[in-house]
Amino acid sequence: MKIIFCPLFFLLFQFTVQAQVKPVKFDTKILYKFTYQNDSTSSASRRSVFTQLMIGDQESHFQTLSKFRSDSALALQEGSNMFVYTYGRIEPNNFLIVKRGDVIATYEPVNGIKLDWNNELSYYEEKKGDMQWEMHPDTAHIHDFVCQKATADWGGRKWTAWFTMDIPISDGPYKFCGLPGLVLSISDQDKFFTFDIAYISKVNSVSVTFDQLRPDLALQKTTKESFYKARKNLRNTMAEYALLTGARLSDASKVNIRAEMKTDNNHIERY
Numbered sequence: 001m002k003i004i005f006c007p008l009f010f011l012l013f014q015f016t017v018q019a020q021v022k023p024v025k026f027d028t029k030i031l032y033k034f035t036y037q038n039d040s041t042s043s044a045s046r047r048s049v050f051t052q053l054m055i056g057d058q059e060s061h062f063q064t065l066s067k068f069r070s071d072s073a074l075a076l077q078e079g080s081n082m083f084v085y086t087y088g089r090i091e092p093n094n095f096l097i098v099k100r101g102d103v104i105a106t107y108e109p110v111n112g113i114k115l116d117w118n119n120e121l122s123y124y125e126e127k128k129g130d131m132q133w134e135m136h137p138d139t140a141h142i143h144d145f146v147c148q149k150a151t152a153d154w155g156g157r158k159w160t161a162w163f164t165m166d167i168p169i170s171d172g173p174y175k176f177c178g179l180p181g182l183v184l185s186i187s188d189q190d191k192f193f194t195f196d197i198a199y200i201s202k203v204n205s206v207s208v209t210f211d212q213l214r215p216d217l218a219l220q221k222t223t224k225e226s227f228y229k230a231r232k233n234l235r236n237t238m239a240e241y242a243l244l245t246g247a248r249l250s251d252a253s254k255v256n257i258r259a260e261m262k263t264d265n266n267h268i269e270r271y
Contacts, residue, residue, distance in 0.1 A: 023206045023207045023208060023209065024056045024058070024059055024061070024206070024207040025056050025057070025204075025205070025206055026054040026055060026056045026061075026203055026204075026205045026206070026207070027055065027056065027057070027202060027203060027204065028054070028055040028169070028200070028201070028202060028203065029052060029053070029054055029055075029199075029200070029201050029202075029203045029205075030052065030053040030054075030055070030182070030197065030199070030200045031050055031051070031052050031053075031065070031197070031198045031199035031200075032050070032051045032052075032053065032173045032195045032196060032197055032198060033048055033049075033050055033051075033195070033196045033198050034048065034049050034050070034051045034064070034093075034173065034193075034194070034195050035047070035048045035193070035194045035196075036048075036092070036093075036192065036193050036194075036268065037192045037193075037266055038092065038263065038264055038265075038266055039263040039264070039265060039266060040190075040192065040265055040266040041263075041265075042263070045263065045266075049064050049065070049066065049093060050064070050065045050198065051063065051064050051065065051093075051173060051174075051195070052064075052065055053171065053172070053173060054203075054205070054207075055169060055171060058100060058101075059098060059099060059100035059101075060098070060099045060100075060171050061096060061097070061098055061207065062096070062097040062098075062099075062173060062174060062175075063095065063096045063097070064093045064094075066093075067093070067094055067095075067096070090111065090112040090231065090234065090235060090264065091112035091113070092112070092267065092268070094108060094109060094112050094113070095107065095108040096108070097174065097175055099128070099171065099175075099177055102127060102128050102129065103125050103126070103127065103128065104125065104126045104127070104128055104175050104177070105123055105124070105125045106123060106124055106125075106126070106175070106224075106227075107121055107122075107123040107219075108121070108122060108123070108227070109121055109122065110122055110227065110230045110231050110234060111234060119214070119216055119217060119218060120217075120218045120220060121210070121217055121218070121219055121220065122220050122221075122222050122227055122230075123219060123220070123221055123222070124221070124222050124223055124224045124226075124227050126175070126224060128177055128178055129178075130154075131152055131154050131175070131176070131177070131178055132152060132153075132154075133150045133151070133152050133161075133178060133179055134150065134151050134152065135148070135149075135150050136148070136149040136150065136151065137149075140162055142162055142164070142184045142185055142197070143184065143197065145164040145166050145167070145184060146164060146166065147162040147163060147164045147184055147185075148162070148163060148164070148165070148181075149161070149162060150162075150163060150179055155268065155269035155270060156269060156270025156271070157188040157189065157190075157193075157268075157269075157270065158188065158189040159176075159186055159187070159188055159189075160186065160187060160188075160189070161176060161179065161183050161185070161186040162183070162184055162185045162186070163179040163180070163181040163182060163183045163184065164181045164182060164184055165180055165181035166181070167181060167182040167200075168180070168181055168182075169181070169182040170182075171183070172186065172195075173186065173195035174195065174268070176195075182197075183195075184196075184197045185197065192266055193268050225271075228269075228271035229271075232271065235261050235264060236261070238257050238258070238261050239253075239254045239257045239258055242257065
């Protein structure tokens, strides 16, 4: 399979969100297929989604396509006014990752609920330099590009990346960046999490801000440690959380929720 390269085109509606006042202009769009396994004990839990990396002159935005489309619908006021929340596994991919300067900022709700039905959004910052790469002489061809191997111990996992200097963009999927070329493929040692490039094109698009999407949205700055601690606590007390929010649960429902949360045991960053 070849990567599809498209000429410059103009999109009527191409939205990502950010906390800054000024919108960001993007000139490159890259799609990655993201395959992940939520339960480390069961390959049946493997799922695949498409993610997109939007690159501008000063920063880049990374998120799943489903989140992008949900936010776009919200910006256009096309979202549904009906919402049903099921208590159980927390949506693991409802994040927006913004890389600017030497900082990686992650915007993500602790409870995993989408932006159109959430009035609180946490965010924390990390340094790009926290990700230390080791370069290797190994090469491979991916979609007709000559790629070089690099490895890193990061987020509690060992990662192998393949990047190409034929595309001189020091970026990649998720939080991965800092190599002298675009990351085309990356996976952890156990193959629980894999990103593979599928599409790259030139675009002319502009982001919208959180204020434009949700004027009442409360942005809460936290630390990475505090965010993961809060999410872990929510996973461990999901049945109790449901009761506190007014849900009526039978004893069997409580047992089912706790059993499901035990299978939610494998996350891209270990904490």
